[in-house]
Amino acid sequence: MKATNRKTNSLLHLRGITKRFPGVQALDGVDLEVRSGEVLGLVGENGSGKSTLLKIAAGHQNADAGEIVLDGRPVSLAGPADALNRGIALIAQEISVQPQLTVAENLLDGRLPRRAGLIDWRRMHRQTEAELRELDLDLSPHTTVGALPLHQQQMLSIARVVRRRPRLVLFDEPTSSLTADEVKHVYAMIHSLRAAGSAVVYITHRLREYFDLADRVVVLRDGRTVATREIAGVDEQELVRLMVGREQVQIFQRPAQKDHGDFESAALRLEVRGITSARLADIDLDVRAGEIVGVAGQAGSGRTSLAETLFGRWPYSGSVRVAGREVRLSTPRAAIDAGIALVPEDRKGAGLVLSMSVHENLAMASWRRTSALGVRRPGHERAGTTRVVRDLLIRTAGLDVPAVTLSGGNQQKVAIGKWLLHEPSVLILDEPTRGVDVGAKAEIYALVEELASAGLGVLVISSELLEVMRLAHRVLVMSNGRVVGEEAGARATEESITRLAFRAEGAPEPGSLEVRNT
Amino acid sequence: MTVTPSVPAETSGRRGTVQRPWIRHLTGSSAPMFAVAGLLLVVVVFQLVTEPNFGSSSNIANLLRTSAVPILLVVGMTMVILTGGIDLSMGGILSLCGIAYAKMVIAGVPTSLALVLTVLLGAALGFGVNGLLIGRFGLSFFVVTLASASVLGGIALLWSGNRQFDMSGDGLARALGNDTLGSLLPYGAIIAVVTVVLAGLVLRYTIFGRSVYAIGGNQEAAQLSGVGGARVIASVYGVSGACAGLASVMMIGRQTIADPTAGSSSIVLYVVAATLLAGVTITGGAGSVYGALIGTAFLQVLSNALALRGFNNSWQMVVTGAILLVAVYLDRVRLRLAARRG
Amino acid sequence: MTVTPSVPAETSGRRGTVQRPWIRHLTGSSAPMFAVAGLLLVVVVFQLVTEPNFGSSSNIANLLRTSAVPILLVVGMTMVILTGGIDLSMGGILSLCGIAYAKMVIAGVPTSLALVLTVLLGAALGFGVNGLLIGRFGLSFFVVTLASASVLGGIALLWSGNRQFDMSGDGLARALGNDTLGSLLPYGAIIAVVTVVLAGLVLRYTIFGRSVYAIGGNQEAAQLSGVGGARVIASVYGVSGACAGLASVMMIGRQTIADPTAGSSSIVLYVVAATLLAGVTITGGAGSVYGALIGTAFLQVLSNALALRGFNNSWQMVVTGAILLVAVYLDRVRLRLAARRG
Amino acid sequence: GCGGTDGSAGDAVNRSASSSEADKVLDGLHAGPAKECTSGKGLTLGYAGVWSSNAGGKAGNDSFAAAAEACEATPLVVEAKADDPLNTMITAMDQIISQHADAVAFFPLTADVMTAPSRRAVKAGIPVVSGEITNFRGASTTFHQDRLTAAVNSARLFCEKYPDGGKVIYGAYGGSQQDLIAMQKRFESELRDCSDGKLTIAGTYANKTDDIAGGRGTAQAVLQQHPDAIGVVAYSDTDAVAASRAASDLGMRGKLTIVGYNADAVGLAALQQGSIDYSFAWGIPEQQQKMVEVMIALAKGEPAPRFVTLYPRCVSRKTVDAVPSIAVRVRGIADGRDLAPTKIQPMIESDKPTLEASEAQRKAVACEVS
Numbered sequence A: 001m002k003a004t005n006r007k008t009n010s011l012l013h014l015r016g017i018t019k020r021f022p023g024v025q026a027l028d029g030v031d032l033e034v035r036s037g038e039v040l041g042l043v044g045e046n047g048s049g050k051s052t053l054l055k056i057a058a059g060h061q062n063a064d065a066g067e068i069v070l071d072g073r074p075v076s077l078a079g080p081a082d083a084l085n086r087g088i089a090l091i092a093q094e095i096s097v098q099p100q101l102t103v104a105e106n107l108l109d110g111r112l113p114r115r116a117g118l119i120d121w122r123r124m125h126r127q128t129e130a131e132l133r134e135l136d137l138d139l140s141p142h143t144t145v146g147a148l149p150l151h152q153q154q155m156l157s158i159a160r161v162v163r164r165r166p167r168l169v170l171f172d173e174p175t176s177s178l179t180a181d182e183v184k185h186v187y188a189m190i191h192s193l194r195a196a197g198s199a200v201v202y203i204t205h206r207l208r209e210y211f212d213l214a215d216r217v218v219v220l221r222d223g224r225t226v227a228t229r230e231i232a233g234v235d236e237q238e239l240v241r242l243m244v245g246r247e248q249v250q251i252f253q254r255p256a257q258k259d260h261g262d263f264e265s266a267a268l269r270l271e272v273r274g275i276t277s278a279r280l281a282d283i284d285l286d287v288r289a290g291e292i293v294g295v296a297g298q299a300g301s302g303r304t305s306l307a308e309t310l311f312g313r314w315p316y317s318g319s320v321r322v323a324g325r326e327v328r329l330s331t332p333r334a335a336i337d338a339g340i341a342l343v344p345e346d347r348k349g350a351g352l353v354l355s356m357s358v359h360e361n362l363a364m365a366s367w368r369r370t371s372a373l374g375v376r377r378p379g380h381e382r383a384g385t386t387r388v389v390r391d392l393l394i395r396t397a398g399l400d401v402p403a404v405t406l407s408g409g410n411q412q413k414v415a416i417g418k419w420l421l422h423e424p425s426v427l428i429l430d431e432p433t434r435g436v437d438v439g440a441k442a443e444i445y446a447l448v449e450e451l452a453s454a455g456l457g458v459l460v461i462s463s464e465l466l467e468v469m470r471l472a473h474r475v476l477v478m479s480n481g482r483v484v485g486e487e488a489g490a491r492a493t494e495e496s497i498t499r500l501a502f503r504a505e506g507a508p509e510p511g512s513l514e515v516r517n518t
Numbered sequence B, C: 001m002t003v004t005p006s007v008p009a010e011t012s013g014r015r016g017t018v019q020r021p022w023i024r025h026l027t028g029s030s031a032p033m034f035a036v037a038g039l040l041l042v043v044v045v046f047q048l049v050t051e052p053n054f055g056s057s058s059n060i061a062n063l064l065r066t067s068a069v070p071i072l073l074v075v076g077m078t079m080v081i082l083t084g085g086i087d088l089s090m091g092g093i094l095s096l097c098g099i100a101y102a103k104m105v106i107a108g109v110p111t112s113l114a115l116v117l118t119v120l121l122g123a124a125l126g127f128g129v130n131g132l133l134i135g136r137f138g139l140s141f142f143v144v145t146l147a148s149a150s151v152l153g154g155i156a157l158l159w160s161g162n163r164q165f166d167m168s169g170d171g172l173a174r175a176l177g178n179d180t181l182g183s184l185l186p187y188g189a190i191i192a193v194v195t196v197v198l199a200g201l202v203l204r205y206t207i208f209g210r211s212v213y214a215i216g217g218n219q220e221a222a223q224l225s226g227v228g229g230a231r232v233i234a235s236v237y238g239v240s241g242a243c244a245g246l247a248s249v250m251m252i253g254r255q256t257i258a259d260p261t262a263g264s265s266s267i268v269l270y271v272v273a274a275t276l277l278a279g280v281t282i283t284g285g286a287g288s289v290y291g292a293l294i295g296t297a298f299l300q301v302l303s304n305a306l307a308l309r310g311f312n313n314s315w316q317m318v319v320t321g322a323i324l325l326v327a328v329y330l331d332r333v334r335l336r337l338a339a340r341r342g
Numbered sequence D: 001g002c003g004g005t006d007g008s009a010g011d012a013v014n015r016s017a018s019s020s021e022a023d024k025v026l027d028g029l030h031a032g033p034a035k036e037c038t039s040g041k042g043l044t045l046g047y048a049g050v051w052s053s054n055a056g057g058k059a060g061n062d063s064f065a066a067a068a069e070a071c072e073a074t075p076l077v078v079e080a081k082a083d084d085p086l087n088t089m090i091t092a093m094d095q096i097i098s099q100h101a102d103a104v105a106f107f108p109l110t111a112d113v114m115t116a117p118s119r120r121a122v123k124a125g126i127p128v129v130s131g132e133i134t135n136f137r138g139a140s141t142t143f144h145q146d147r148l149t150a151a152v153n154s155a156r157l158f159c160e161k162y163p164d165g166g167k168v169i170y171g172a173y174g175g176s177q178q179d180l181i182a183m184q185k186r187f188e189s190e191l192r193d194c195s196d197g198k199l200t201i202a203g204t205y206a207n208k209t210d211d212i213a214g215g216r217g218t219a220q221a222v223l224q225q226h227p228d229a230i231g232v233v234a235y236s237d238t239d240a241v242a243a244s245r246a247a248s249d250l251g252m253r254g255k256l257t258i259v260g261y262n263a264d265a266v267g268l269a270a271l272q273q274g275s276i277d278y279s280f281a282w283g284i285p286e287q288q289q290k291m292v293e294v295m296i297a298l299a300k301g302e303p304a305p306r307f308v309t310l311y312p313r314c315v316s317r318k319t320v321d322a323v324p325s326i327a328v329r330v331r332g333i334a335d336g337r338d339l340a341p342t343k344i345q346p347m348i349e350s351d352k353p354t355l356e357a358s359e360a361q362r363k364a365v366a367c368e369v370s
């Protein structure tokens, strides 16, 4: 494979790139060649090392080992600025804009037109206006970027890289927070880049986009290159097979399990009726004892908002019953008291107090239960947290080391484990395995299933369709703050879910609402 | 909301080397406290050797009597700073509470009742004004306490009619602020130290106390665990108000007058510096009230020593500021090293 | 780098409704500035109608003369707060610079050269001490400037030998701090306003100025995109030091003496309050130096009005604090509403 | 010939004077000759003083140390802090006690506050010299500054100068010091009495920070309201200078008689430059010299007066040249010269508190009205 195009027009060649993070081998001798004028799809599961690879290519991170060859000459990149000077630009997975500055300043990114040393706002606005028109972006140059909705910020952070016409643009999930229209927009930008002779590397979790855009795909798995294919030579199923690999199919294999129908007689743990808020519209939802309900949808579809609203973080109208009791979820504490538990998607930011010990983090949520008159009972607490550490196989140097010292998967187990002592009736997991390695993933799946079979109602939100399908007895699909479809877990396929989610994008079809009235 | 700990917090190492507890203490988050404690010891020993009167019972009583009010204030400030806030209004509350106490006593309220009511007033001001606005409405602690300091200090002046009140006849206040048990132990210092110990116990053994640390460590995570609500934040300002209330009566006893300007902004900044000196970090979540006690003791012993050696206030300003700078700088170096090792 | 505004920032709505610019101004982040400007207008009109002396040239000259030093300090403080910091050391720098200026003039340095050197000294102290420790070593701005305030104030006292210097013979300082152009316009006020305008231009028309906003909005993102975080942060403290340096000479001219305690902590807190009153947010990134000017003008007119009506300082403390509280509260409500609409 | 009066920038307050410079001035005023004094040998004299960054505080601390050292005693001066004056004044006193000084004195910031530490000193066997009359009765000697006499003299000054009456502005400290409040009240009643109500206090301004910048704004506000005022009486020279600056800005200076208090370095310079018209000389160096003398006597168990009352002499623009600078007087004290004969600061020694000087004594220090 690599021999064939060596002489033609290899723009960038990454050779034997290796990168290790504490506890994770992110990249393990990856090879990647990008040719001028092509769109190369980089395919891989969560955590397979895609972003890390691009960050190394763009000088944001250094590889532990390996070689970067640009135009046939090995280079070492001093940093993002150096890479940019050499024509390599990265559009990162996370939005990176300066919220207090205007659209124009963000677009021009520090290269502001000046007159007599001073910024020439008039010229800048005129120039920006023209460029925005050219990029077909409906934004005012004067607007403060922080005031824009996230998807427009994302468009802007793409545009400000693309406008410089770099020779190589590395896109890391550019479309995850965009609407269908805007996705088309990004397509157009990529087409024009390619037409101008630039090369593109593209990452997405919407496999269809590879078929829309890419000339070739490279598949990463566990930090290794496992395949390189012309796009014409693969289909979606093949791609998934390559991504997942045999051994990993195992963990996504649904155990022979009860299906949706089996829960109809089980007690209702959670009944949500007509919940509406700033980001949610008229949500109905039931979760029964022992049932795992998955929630799928595009980024920005309102899944996290649903979880947070059910956990008392946002004002809402509508009614919620937990274990048959009508409850008002005005604060997280009220939600906890009502029997709802949330493992938030942002583990470091919201799931754990990293500076506090494993013990404290595990005990925190049940302090009010285990204490007497506000005074803690250390013996009682420790018995509980010791049990959780043992049961969940949390690997830690001790109960009293700070949570920051644990690996991601073990931190996540702590974030889940703290609710076990509290004994809730409903457990909501938002992206429970984000950034968690394969082994820990399997353990977490097992844990979730065990909790469900012990009688909890479980709501699992995940961007990883395989994960939803693996766990859920029933899958709800959200879009634009609504539940737009439902599938029985056994019947759900990646395709059927994606179809539901996409159909609701753009012009909502009336039919999409019928789907869930099963 | 993404909270990226600005300081790469101490990690005990990838290889999971288990350190002995006492080593962990010395290199861990208590390191600043032990460092300042060591420095304190050095100064005390030096003074004892070179200054025969330093260890005299009257000097010790003097030191303790002078330290009582700052220590009380430091306890409240520590609680607030542990949640990641600052209470700039302690001075205003102190002034207002002092006038309230004097007015009550002059109006014939029994002093012990007046004392209780004054502490409650302090708590209510802290909880109801600062606490509500910061905890419930989410306003910036800095702006809120800056503003309430001004309002409360102004009210104290207006209510007093810009006058000091002679309180020399008030035995309770005098006992708290002036008298000693035996020849050595001022009651005020006993109360201050008891308050420190109480606060230490509360911080360690109660839900409230642990919530304070949790909020300082990561407010969002604490909230999502049901322990970091508005009430805890408000309560912390309530505690600091109560400390200021109690301190106001001590101050009256010490000065034998009630002075509407008793709590100045510079006292408050002194208290902040004392709190931060020995390991209570300004971002919250780390440090202990014992560290704060040691920091205050150090500053007090230092100014006692400098004054007796004829170094005037200016020298004390320079030395205090320099030590604070060195302390935070060294702490940063320690955290860097810890992060590198990890 | 995830950019998530910690306060649900005002979103113009997913549907991207485009508002007219002037409506955006009134409901957007400049709203507090316009609100305070409106209030200022109301007070001024009310005073003009009810108080014949208010509009007299002498009162206006008095108002302007009194405002010059605070406005200068507010310019520096605004720059610092825009990056998300606070400079508590402005008072210390002011005191030290004043003594330096007096020493130079007494030693025979020509006053204009001494003035330049004094401003440079202020800039160097701000940049080299605060700026370095905060920008480069990443120490907490609060702790660093609290400590350096103490050190620099102490050095000012020591260097002066605890003495005030008679500077009544210094024509340059008198011109800056006291004299008027015609009967109305004190030179100091002219300089202060020119400084505001200059700062406004720098903030709007230079890369440095835009970086100040970028850092306040998101320090990490700003650093990534090569804005040069450490240097910008250090420079901002340099600017605030320079402002304090210039203010020190004005203060000398106004008082006709150089006083080593000229910059007290209460001046600094006043300056912080004035800066925050009209839309400069304490978390940085939002607000303008014009807003800060309006906030200061409002506080100055308010105390002038209260003084003319015989309300004493205590009333001014209460009113100032209360207005600050109301201002931040309303701003929070505005942001909430904006978020809900979005 | 004293510092800061030559019009150029210079040291306003206590520029140290040389012995020859001082001798020239003090000889003219009949100060006692430089004398060997060993009466304080082996004694430690404590003084809890005001922070040195305050001009008066520095004058007090410097002259106390000079007087003690002139008689071979060891001065132990501990300063309070401007930030937190009352607490730190107590601490300063306690520190002196713990050093087993042979006698201790303090500056009367708020005299009552010093009761408790004074008791502790007495209990430790250390004689106390109290700074103010309102303080505790156990003091061996009490120094008292008779501000009432000044209040009466300044009221009389206005009655004499303005027989047709008029409006006077009063510059108050605005704080709660009892002696300052009493002084203001006494001025008010005397003004009413000696003018048959024709002279009134039309307005007051306050200046708690006791700096020029602080007083200037408030003085201007009140002067504007009373453009017809004929005079300003202020509790301190600084405050009077502030009013003078404000009046100049308003173009009113020429119409006003401005009276300060203290005749400290700021006041003397202001009198010389004509920015104020009168002040009342509080002889801090003279008081400290007397205080040291009394403390040495007390420490040795020798007889000492129970009360020493200082009543201030009125100084006008005309007579100001006769008042030597503080620096000169401190130098004289250090050289062992007795300042009492200069009559800069007349004193009354008595067994009972003297709240106010006698009529005759008052007249002897009254203002010369031109």
Ligand SMILES: Nc1ncnc2c1ncn2[C@@H]1O[C@H](COP(=O)(O)OP(=O)(O)OP(=O)(O)O)[C@@H](O)[C@H]1O
Pocket (backbone or CB within 6 Å): A021, A022, A024, A025, A026, A044, A045, A046, A047, A048, A049, A050, A051, A052, A053, A093, A408, A435, A436, A437
């Ligand atoms: N800064 C870091 N510190 C520690 N571990 C990291 C860091 N960055 C990435 N990792 C780990 O390296 C592995 C590869 O991460 P990477 O972000 O490259 O995956 P990815 O393929 O982009 O996944 P996704 O599809 O979820 O974006 C993951 O296990 C991740 O947890």
Ligand SMILES: Nc1ncnc2c1ncn2[C@@H]1O[C@H](COP(=O)(O)OP(=O)(O)OP(=O)(O)O)[C@@H](O)[C@H]1O
Pocket (backbone or CB within 6 Å): A277, A278, A279, A280, A297, A298, A299, A300, A301, A302, A303, A304, A305, A306, A308, A314, A315, B001, C008, C339
């Ligand atoms: N009722 C509400 N009012 C204001 N803000 C809300 C509300 N509900 C949610 N949010 C905010 O919106 C954020 C979620 O928005 P975002 O578009 O990123 O994700 P989502 O659509 O809810 O979830 P996901 O991407 O997981 O489907 C929440 O984290 C919260 O900050």
Ligand SMILES: [Mg+2]
Pocket (backbone or CB within 6 Å): A050, A051, A052, A093, A172
């Ligand atoms: Mg990625």
Ligand SMILES: [Mg+2]
Pocket (backbone or CB within 6 Å): A303, A304, A345, A430
């Ligand atoms: Mg989400």
